[in-house]
Amino acid sequence: MDFSQILNSIKQGWSKSIAVPFAVLALLGMVTIPLPPFMLDIFFTFNIALSLVVLIVTLYAKRPLDFAIFPTIILVATLFRLSLNIASTRVILLEGHQGGNAAGNVIEAFGEFVIGGNYAVGLVVFAILVVINFVVITKGAGRVAEVSARFTLDSMPGKQMAIDADLNAGLITQEEAQLRRSEIATEAEFYGSMDGASKFVRGDAVAGLVILFINLIGGFAIGVGQHQLSFGEAAEIYTILTLGDGLVAQIPALLLSTATAIIVTRVTGGDKKDMGEQMQMQMFSNPKALGTTAGVIGFMGLIPGMPNAAFLTFAGVAGAGAYLIHKRQEEEAAKPVEGTVPQSEEAEKPKDLSWDDVQAVDVLGLEVGYRLIPMVDQSQNGQLLDRIKGVRRKVSQELGFLVPPVHIRDNLDLKPNQYRIMLMGVESGEGEIFPDKELAINPGQVFGEIAGIKTKDPAFGLEAVWVVPENQDQAQALGYTVVDASTVVATHVSQLIQDYSYELLGHDEVQQLLDKLKQSSPKLVSELIPDKLSLATLVKVLQNLLQEKVAIRDMRTILETLTSKSDISKDAAELTMAVRTALGRSIVQQLVGNEGELKVITLDPSLEQILLQATQGAPEGQLAVEPGLAERLHGTLKEESQKIEVNGQTPVLLVAPQIRAQLARLFRYSLPSLVILAYSEVPENRQISVVANVGQGG
Template identity: 40%
Template sequence: MKFGSLAVPLTLVAVILMLIVPIPGSILDVLIVINVALTLILLLNTVYMKSALEMSTFPSLLVFTTLYRLSLNVAAAKLILGEGEAGKIIYGFGTFVTGGGDDSSSVVVGFITFIIIMIVNFMVITKGAERVAEVTARFTLDAMPGKQMAIDADLNTGLINEAEAKERRKEIQKEADFYGAMDGASKFVKNDAISGILITVVNIVGGLVLGMVMRGEDLTYALNTYIILAIGNGLVGQIPAVMISTATSMIVTRSGSGTDISQDLTKQLFNNQKVMFIASAVCVVLSFFLPTLPFLLIASILAYAGYRLKKGQEDVHKQEEIQVTETEVENIRKPENVVSLLQVDPIELEFGYSIIPLADVNQGGDLLDRVVMIRRQLALELGMIVPVIRLRDNIQLNPNQYIIKIKGVEVAGGEVMSDHFMAMNPGTVEEEINGIKTTEPAFGLPAIWITESQRDKAEMYGYTVVDTPSIIATHLTEVIKKYAHELTGRQEVQKIIDAVKENYPAIVEELVPKIMTIGEIQKVLANLLKEGVSIRDMVTILETLADYAPVTHDTDMLTEYVRQALGRAISKKFFSDNNANVITLDPNLEQVIMDSLQRTDHGNYLALDPSVSNKILSNLSKQVEKLVRLGQQPIILASPVVRLYFKRLTEQVLPGLIVLSYNELDPGLEIQAVGTVSV
């Protein structure tokens, strides 16, 4: 472990020292072999990698190998200029390219070959890799916000969990960092190619000057010697440089297909029998005008490859047909698996074919995005986890009809006109507009369908104008709010508690499962959601339950205690200003309700005489009607003990009636009683 942590810094120091310390030719030979082997390993790794991030250290390796190669170039230049030799490998490369240096023409040909290699490396491979790295880095950084939004959308729709979202965000960040680093590191490759050219020129010119002036060598001998050594040193540097440039090009042009490039090329380039046969035919035609044998040889190979592909595809089709037949026979023989049919989606939105474009992203529909926003909105507003909302087309419905199902049962629906807008009169419109009269489905308000050309006029007159996706999304939101207590089950409550436990473990560990079960907490939360009380402040809710649950396990009573703890939030929700008009209950009525309570092992329930109940509800309806005429929301105030039972008494007649207790009111509110319900 200690050696491994010191290996990299010691190697870097040694490479830098090579720029100063003279190195013998024999040691230089070994270092050159290491350079060639290292670059070869890097090149082969880029060929067999399945994604660019498998070699996330490549930018650092690129810098290291470039520095190492530069040090070898400098060390070799010192030997060439100082001693007129640079080891056996450099001399061997030079003589191999120049044919031994015996013939002047061979030296010229070898020098030209070396120049061509340098031009190809610098002008084609290196500059191409640099440009691709720059463009890839730019596009990767530009695509980051979109990828982050896609992850958030998948997380909100429930397709992935929080851990998967974190992993995908980390992967995106790594990808951006990698391509940004590659953009900078590719500049090292380019400048290394330039330095190789300059060092070669210095070796030739400096060698000729030193050889002829300092050592007294003749021109022919000096030319042969120093050109061979300069070419050999250049090739020793350029061949690894070409491999590194190629590796850089491979890694920045590699797409994450999940397989190595050999499999991709074989699968994508030689996988179409028609292509093989057409290429073979073209080669046969060309053989009549150009050398016959090479074209006919390639044409035969291509024709054979096409035949093999055709036969292989026929075999695959036969195998698939046999497998399908066997599967059908097996399905007929075995008992039907009905488990998948038992699954019931919590929320479904079904619509006719005219509404399909509103949900199709390819046709410009944004209904799916609105569904995602509904889940976010209700999480912020009510603190609930909305289950995945299934969107389906249903040919049995009318073209413009939609229905909303909760747990497989239709609970709401409506009809819309997808090419129209809905205009609603907020009560301030003085001039009416022509249109098709209808009713807004979410709140039952009178409305008018108008065309797009009438939209500006309607808005000018003061109408509230909404499009069709907004109508459906609003209706869906209100339905989910209405049935929020049914949609928040034990599994959803467990997720909420797990989220609280990450930051407040002491509260959860004290309460669950020592004092209360998940089922008991779920009943309390369902009671709150049923009356439109947000459960987002779970810390306060759990702390209140931890305080009172040891005293009573009656979930109705625990709900009242929680409501009192959430009094400020409840007051803010139902009272828009500090002055509010309410209806109170007569003390005698409250006493009648208290006397009519029947206590059982499963909780308390109200057992009033039907005639008394009718009298109470009749009196209540009159008081409520007074406030409605004044344009105010009717709110009933009762004592904490009576509140819940009076609410249950009124649910059948006035399901949306707000019933609060005195203990839930914010002390800063100024309440004025404008009516009293008596018995």
């Protein structure tokens, strides 16, 4: 890069960094520095052009955040217009006695041409513009901006929870979640800024009135007192100049107020269309509306005394538009669907039966009713397939093995809005959803009720309400977590995959894990399998871990532990206990994170001794305790677990290693939220806090 290129880059960087501050300082300088009339013409023309550009940009913006700099533009444009008012007032009062063009051709044109040189008409026109701008547009836009800012801030917690729910369900990536959180924060800042910026527009309308009266009174006084003009001459000259100045400022102000009203009243939804596309799609997509309008206008045009030509002309235009829209819709409906094949006239003969006709049972399946078919049809913008792919990706990364694909098919035996999740050909979960509604889930504390169809979240059983999409923001403002129908199904699938992950892991999946690990640790894999341990035993150990919600991502540690313990025992239960001890740090970290103490429930030593004795002589994996003791133990653990869950923590029961597996199996389904750890599984550097002690008497 030569010296000239370096100099050009410095100039470009300097111009970008100094241009805006220099322009703002120039606006402030206009307040004090006198401007000649030709400069006023240039700046007034630029002011009108700037207002038109802002208005057009708001019309073509697909959503308000596409023009996030708009509040600042309002401030700068308002400051520019007020500076022009001050500069023009100075010229009018100093040079107005010389004639109509003393303040420039633009002011003269608006004073002579627009209002016809009649200051009475000019006063009326100016008053109407001020009323329209101040009372109608500015006041309405300010109110909408205020309500939007308040509503956006109230709905932020619900939107954040919805993002967290999508992230936890694997529907979006971490980068997408950060982008959506950034958009929510930007949206809140935008509407908050618009609430304040609308006050600038309102204040500008008031300033226009004040400047008008100052120019009129000051002009009369200067013209009569200093320049010896007659009262009539002073009134005519200064009134027309003042009204021309007021109109040339009020028209850009009206354009900017209209742009403000448009951008704060936009409802974009998810279609991301500009205002023209939305108007065409929502107002002129139904031929019945135009047809009815044509009939009413045509009937009015036949009434004697009415302007028949105008009414009948518009009736004809509306009727022709309705006919063209109806014809276009019929042509689109008659188009054949891509990919369809016409049926042959002669049916094919049935083929002989073969092994290909015997279909294997799908490991994971999803059956949907006929009204849910568009959700899985990508040609109809169905999102469920992509959501389930995201679920598989996230769950596979968390568990440590590749989750089998989910095969989706329709089932006419189901209700129209019903879906069913199949595992190994057996129904494992079902639910009923409404594709055209959103599910507002009560996370535990909301600030009111919302109208809709009451139900329960199929994945976790939480209270929920199906609401129309228009009430989504209201539900989020009340504290509900709002998700769409596709997310409901995907979350349910994700939960069932995690609950039954141990059944999804088979010999083929384990062999693939070994083949992958063999690339980095070939000696470790070849030494263990099959010399020291069979593949079936390894599969059983990994299934035991998954059944107890322990991920198998760290296959290196698992195989190293099995290699060292396989000489002592080949029992899958004992090997599982050894692997859990080796993975203790990651197990505890999953419960409480990197920091913080581990709060646990413990058993009274006498009760623990009884349970240890109950394992002797009992069938493998069971506890030989009397039913009364088991019932009291279950009731006490349930009560203590609920106390811990209220504080947002996971209840943990810390017991001796010899009885951990038996207690975990005993309370696996009755107390699913209770995590049972052995003393040996807690790392030495982890602080333990005993929050409850359970005795023999419960």
